[in-house]
Amino acid sequence: MKYIETFSTALNRFLWLLMAVVSGALASCGSPSGKPGAGGIAISFDDHFIKEWYELRPVFQKYNAKATFFITCPDSLNAEEVSMLKQLEKEGHEIGFHGTVHAKSTELMAAGGPEGYIKAELEPGLRHMHAAGFRPTSYAHPGGNHDDRVDSVLLAKNFTILRDVAISRRKFKGFQLYAWPPRWMNAIYYAFDRQQKVDALMIDYDEVTEEEIAEAIQEVKENGTALMVFGHEPLYSAPSNGKYGFNVSFLAAVLREAHSRKLKFYTMSELPKVK
Template identity: 55%
Template sequence: MIRKLRNWASENLNGIGQIWSFLSFFLIIFTLSSCKEKPASSEKAGIAISFDDHFINDWYALRPLFQKYNARVTFFLTCPDTLTSDEIVKIKQLQKDGHEIGFHGTIHGNATEMLKSQGAQKYIETELKPGLENLAKIGIKPTSYAHPGGNHTDQADSILLVNGFKILRDVAQAERKLFGISIYHFAPRIMNWIYYPFNKGQIVDALMIDEGTNISEKEIKEAIKKGKDTNTAIMLFGHQPLYEKPKNGEYGFSVAFLETILKEAKAQNLRFYTMSELPVSK
């Protein structure tokens, strides 16, 4: 129900005249969020972190940080046809470390536009088949998929699930803007859709933690605690690891912020999940 309401809001947010509908939507979500009961157990409580695009060297440099906290994550790789021999070695090592290699499209295309203009078969032949074949050649068969730009339709989801993906990840943001003006900042702890309830669901949302999303350390710690308290897995994602403020078109997350997340998850004794483990976790 929450996903349907959220999709309705997205489809109807076309201008200033829709702001009241937008705010009403979040009032409904807040009401639904307030009705959740706390489970008796937290044995499955965890965190699923993923990273998108093709920042292989930067991801590889995070290995000591992941090892420090015994963390396992998912890397959603795009443009696998451009992998260099060095990148192949590194991505295979990350997989050997226990991380998952997911798929993020061959050309990072907009599924909604591709299906509308080219049809299902062309979408498969352009966005899915070539990249999956490239990965198969190096022994990687992805079972999780992150929608490029969060663009997808029910048709795209159906195609991906039929082609063997166990879980499909969409994008959630704590802050949205309209005409460059911040419309809301929605605390992650009440965004129920970013918590996986272990209901075998295959279409999920992860909260973006990149710079500019304006999520505070206090908010992320509260959100992680909610995962513990509700026996769910909080889903987060980012792009390029950054060691200072982004510049020259960079987009990514603060490595220091990532360590805050890993440290808090460890302190809360949360399990680290890869994305494909979520729908099959027992």
């Protein structure tokens, strides 16, 4: 009985905390107001799936869409991958930076301070990107890990926008703790207020439905904001063997919906420049 009572107490405390968080979210639900006529979508992709991203060019071209590709481990870029990225850039897409070693930034900062963080995670990768002909101005936090100290260093290194991670569903040991409709998640809508620290909704497999995305796209159409979303590896079936990524048919549905509503496609670095 003692175990049951202890577990019950812990569960009740957790549920109370969860309800408090949900209540706070509901109190500010609905996307913010942006600029009339500026409604759009900013799509980005993380890591090093360059060939797989390149193979998506026909679907981007079909809907006249552009995206931002955040590259990690640029020291491993080969000549073919550099050529692919340059072609993507030529077609209006953006090449951003996702770190040298994809480490937890706060841990690097704690271990070596700003100088150690810069030497480990920023400078080596940026040297490789510059040598390949890329000058990234947008940065995606590896694993969504960062704090104000990390952000201040990145902004001082002339990155104009820093992208974090937003998740609409959270599970714990196989149980779903919550599922928030994206239309309630203020942080994933860019209000064209020159904000440099932003969140994007993850659209990897089973994270969000086509109906939810359609509702979010309707929000940006009505409110003049930009919906920010991102994924990892393009997949053509359910993920297996530890893979994580988005379904290509889902991406096509997102692009089709945005195109049908005559939304603008933004790269990440374009967002803070819109006046």
